[in-house]
Amino acid sequence: MNYYEHIVIVDSSLDEEAISATEKRTVETIEKAGGEIIKVERWGRRRLSYIINKHENGYYIFFVFKTTGATIKQLDNLYKVLDTVFKYMIIKLGKKEILALLNSLQNKKQEGENAVKPEVQINEAAEEEGE
């Protein structure tokens, strides 16, 4: 299993539904092949730095996932058929990048746990003040 980063540029003139459908197709393809999605980020509509297939703007979706190498071919085949996607890029992560990714994921988890605690403390402080 390798870690991959994947950016898809979807036609920005499409509505929210069509964009979600494209995202779903990608996620399904990866999961069907036995992969695991780690992160999905939507960067939203952006101006492209240069014109691609007569498009000036694009909707960026960013994926991080973990699969075997054979899945990449399936994704390539998918985007040949899907005409909502006009540009994509898949990058295999190196050792250092994987470490940084795992660290950031762990930090997020810890932050999530920590974020609950301060609220309790604030409530306690408020109660003390009330007394």
Place this chain on the structure above:
Amino acid sequence: MKTQAPVKSRFKRFSKRKFCKFCADKSDFIDYKDVQTLRAFLTQRGKILPSRMSGTCAKHQRALANAIQRARNIALLSFTER
């Protein structure tokens, strides 16, 4: 072979010493998604700055070139400006 005498101009003496920004930051890798940092290493025309101008070390210059080319591929950076 003629060896050039060291030039002792006023400007040379006070010129700041260049250093590799990525070595100073101790960053593990150069992220192609971080367009703002990459922009600092491009000319106005959008070409990659040579390391003799930016002071980047050879190792990081290679990584930087890779990152810029990736960013160009996915239209985060342009191949040429204007």
